[in-house]
Structures are given as C-alpha cells and as structure tokens.
C-alpha cells in the first residue's frame with residue numbers, strides 16, 4: 033500500500049482545482065491510499081469539497097488561527113509533523129505548492145521531485161526541464177519519503193461524487209512569527225480562471241497599450257474565455273502579472289488557445305504545449321508561433337480581432 | 346545589515362535552442378553558450394541596489410559547480426559584487442545539498458540576506474530558496490517582484506497565481522526573485538578589468554562537511570512530443586469555419 037498525503041490549496045472558502053489534479057496523479061501510483069490535508073483557520077467548507085473528490089480515502093483538517101493565510105513558514109512545520117504516516121507527500125505546481133513543498137521536503141531531509149507530468153513506476157516520474165525542451169525520467173530512492181509537486185497542466189481534475197471521512201488531524205507544533213502576511217492585490221474579475229479555463233485568448237506586445245489590450249478582453253468575453261498574456265505584454269503594463277503564460281508564468285492546457293500578436297518565444301510556448309487547439313494571429317508569416325499552431329492567420333490584429341469578435345459574438 | 350550572499354548558477358544561455366543528446370544522457374552542452382541564470386542576475390542586481398542604498402555593506406557572489414563557473418562569478422564581480430566564492434563540485438549535486446552549502450556560507454558570513462533566482466532555467470526546479478529557509482530556520486520570500494528593506498525587516502511583493510501578495514519578513518531572510526523585480530545593469534569594460542583584481546576564493550565542497558538528502562536519479566532525457574504545424578486560413582471567415590469544423594465554437 034502506498035499512503036499519499038495531498039496538501040489542499042484553497043483561499044479559505046473554495047478548494048482550488050489543483051487539488052483534484054494532484055489526486056489524479058496520486059491515483060496513478062499502484063495501490064495508492066489518498067488522504068488530503070486542509071490547513072486553515074476554519075476548514076469545514078474546504079474539507080467538505082475535498083471529501084467529494086473520487087479516490088480520496090480521508091480528509092484531515094488542521095485548524096488554527098495562524099493558518100488563515102498560506103504562509104509557508106507556518107504551514108510547513110505542521111505538514112512535516114503529520115508526514116510520518118505517509119510514503120508520498122504531494123502538492124500542486126502552482127505558486128502555492130512551489131513555495132511550500134520544497135520547504136516541507138527540506139524539513140524532512142529529502143529532495144523533491146518538481147512538476148510530475150506522468151507516473152512511470154512507484155518511484156519514477158517524467159518531468160520537464162529546460163523550459164520543456166527536454167523531458168527527463170527521474171527515479172527517487174524507494175526507501176525514503178517522496179515529496180513532489182504535480183504539474184497541474186498534465187493532469188485532469190479527478191471526478192466528484194465521493195464522500196470521504198473528515199477527521200481532525202493533530203499537528204500541534206510551534207510555528208514561527210518571523211513571516212507575516214500583509215495583503216493580496218488581485219485584479220478580481222468575473223472571467224473564467226486562466227489556469228482552468230477551457231478557452232483562453234492571449235495578447236502580446238503587439239497590442240501596444242493597456243487600452244488596446246481591451247480588444248483581447250472583448251474577444252475573450254465573446255467566447256466565454258479567460259485572458260492570458262505574454263511576458264512582454266505584462267512587462268509593458270498592458271495587463272496584470274497573473275495573466276502571464278509561459279515558463280515563468282502559468283502553464284496551461286485549455287482546449288482552445290488563441291495567441292494574438294505573440295511571436296512564440298520558447299519561454300512562452302512552454303506554457304501552452306498541452307493546449308488542444310492553438311490559433312495564432314500575427315502579421316509576420318515567419319513568426320515561430322505558426323510552427324506550433326493548428327490554425328494560423330497572417331494579418332493585422334487591429335482589423336482581424338474586432339471582426340472576429342463580431343463574428344463570434 | 347552587513348552582508349548579502351547572492352547565488353549565481355552557470356546555465357545554458359536562455360537564447361540557446363536546447364537539444365537532447367542522442368544517447369539520452371542529457372542535453373548538448375559542447376560548444377553551447379553558458380551564462381548566469383537570468384533570475385540570479387536579477388538577484389545580484391537587487392543586492393547591489395540594496396547595498397547602494399546604504400542598507401548593506403558587502404555583496405558576496407557564490408556559485409556551486411566546476412571551475413568553469415569562475416566565468417560567471419567574474420561577470421558578477423564586474424557587475425559590482427565585492428567578492429566571490431566558488432564551491433567546487435565535480436559532477437552533479439542535489440538541491441538539498443546546495444541549500445546546505447548556502448546555509449553554511451550564510452552562517453559563516455553572518456549574512457543578513459541570501460538572494461537567489463526563483464528557478465534555474467536548466468532544471469526549472471524552483472527549490473533552493475525554500476529549502477534553505479527550512480534548514481536555516483529563517484523566513485522565505487519567494488517570487489519577489491518588489492523588495493523594500495526597512496531596518497531589521499523587509500517588505501516583499503510576491504508574484505503569485507492570484508496576483509501580487511505582500512509579506513513582511515524579519516532579517517536575516519532568504520529571497521527568490523522574479524523577472525519583474527528589476528532590469529540588471531550592463532557590465533562596462535573598465536568594470537571587467539577591475540573585477541579581475543577582486544577576490545575569488547575556491548572552496549572544495551568536502552571542506553564544508555555538509556550532507557544533503559538521497560539524490561533523485563536522472564534515468565533518461567528525451568525530446569518533448571512536438572506539435573505539428575497546422576493549416577493557414579486566409580481571413581476571419583476561414584478562421585471561424587475552421588473553428589466550427591473542430592467543434593470548438
């Protein structure tokens with residue numbers, strides 16, 4: 033039996049889909065028995081959502097006021113305190129998991145496997161390196177605890193319909209106060225979430241200004257799509273940082289990705305390799321984005337995008 | 346704060362189109378341009394700005410690798426680091442051991458800050474800063490896009506999936522930096538000449554007496570599945586028809 037602990041990602045009320053994706057990865061390990069731990073100030077709502085995920089055996093809740101925000105220095109010692117019962121500890125490759133999991137691994141004295149794309153054996157996995165230009169098969173020591181992050185774009189969210197047991201976990205360790213949460217600035221929007229959306233419309237440097245980037249939002253709204261961007265568009269201030277797609281932004285796998293005025297640098301392509309259909313609109317027929325796109329249209333985005341928005345609206 | 350320790354990893358330059366070796370043992374590095382990991386360059390730039398603002402007195406550039414990494418440390422010295430330390434390793438070293446090296450040096454130098462890149466563009470692991478914070482027992486501020494030092498604390502804006510998160514940490518602390526933190530300065534020729542006279546100490550890894558964790562073995566490298574070039578359409582009507590054909594709209 034392979035006991036797996038998954039660290040739930042949530043915002044205090046809603047469970048992030050990354051958790052159900054971690055469950056799919058864990059379920060690919062032979063004989064996996066999967067627990068989810070919810071660390072929160074009050075965990076009931078999130079725990080109830082976690083208990084619905086199929087293949088989950090048990091949901092543990094660890095409630096204390098310090099857990100109100102996800103501060104790694106606070107959460108990691110609690111995870112380490114309950115790690116002893118498990119042979120695998122998984123978290124998502126989101127910024128939450130990437131911040132937390134290596135810290136947990138080091139507290140437990142082990143290395144970490146980052147970004148699991150596929151499970152090849154009980155301790156061997158595939159993961160991307162060099163901005164996804166190479167895939168390496170790695171093997172961790174079979175006798176030691178395995179801490180890993182799961183590349184969320186590689187896994188579907190596990191289905192719902194379960195009703196796993198919910199229990200209070202015991203992790204009464206001291207936590208430090210040297211790291212304090214101050215606040216979160218988020219461009220709240222009613223649009224679909226970039227990381228989980230089925231359709232994404234993304235704009236690049238060619239949009240030229242924050243105002244003209246509005247063309248991307250209009251097309252996205254006509255399609256019911258999320259909005260993404262290249263690094264150049266974010267750096268230029270056309271849109272907020274959380275929209276960046278790529279090696280150092282979000283790695284996504286929507287069914288449809290429309291890249292508008294984006295050249296297709298390798299660091300950007302890393303973020304969209306797993307997309308279903310890639311559409312590219314670019315005035316330069318030599319742009320590298322066309323080498324990976326399923327449908328390409330050469331032309332000026334400033335005339336094409338409004339026309340497309342009308343046609344689809 | 347007295348000292349800032351900055352990590353500079355030697356990696357394949359970000360402009361290189363990486364090729365997997367035909368025997369699957371790794372990626373081609375023969376005759377390939379090597380550079381400082383771009384995130385580490387940003388970490389160094391930030392450390393230099395903190396020093397220039399008067400909040401620190403010395404910036405120490407550290408690399409862990411073979412003697413080839415002298416080249417990247419010399420570039421770091423030319424950018425403005427005061428001195429450099431090369432921890433000599435033959436072959437591979439696991440991330441937890443790397444974190445232990447930084448811990449040993451941070452303690453030896455009594456560092457107020459250790460600044461690293463948020464990931465290295467070769468392994469793309471994004472682990473060292475977090476591991477260091479754990480074993481050193483100090484705060485971590487990862488993915489930093491804005492840093493303000495205020496006496497014994499630092500306020501850091503972090504790029505997270507939901508937007509921009511602000512945290513406050515007590516010093517000493519570990520930071521890992523993101524691309525939008527700053528734009529690194531260009532190195533000028535006179536600085537390169539001056540850098541040749543700055544101290545660069547070499548320490549064999551064994552002298553630090555550290556023990557990492559069980560390594561994660563790399564069995565085989567393969568190129569990724571490649572996407573095929575699809576069809577080109579002539580106009581918006583063609584595009585809409587192609588999308589309808591695929592049943593997407």
Ligand SMILES: Cc1cc2nc3c(=O)[nH]c(=O)nc-3n(C[C@H](O)[C@H](O)[C@H](O)COP(=O)(O)OP(=O)(O)OC[C@H]3O[C@@H](n4cnc5c(N)ncnc54)[C@H](O)[C@@H]3O)c2cc1C
Pocket residue numbers: 235236237238261262263264265276277278279280281282292293294295296297298299300303313314315316319331332333334359383384466
């Ligand atoms: C370490 C590192 C990490 C990075 N991480 C990322 C990342 O995560 N994500 C990312 O995106 N980038 C990343 N980059 C940056 C990347 O290398 C590129 O610089 C960036 O993706 C370019 O953005 P762009 O395509 O919008 O701009 P450009 O490359 O300038 O392309 C603009 C495109 O718009 C087209 N165009 C111009 N005008 C029009 C018009 N009127 N109509 C139609 N088309 C037009 C042009 O033909 C061109 O192809 C990273 C770089 C480094 C060094």
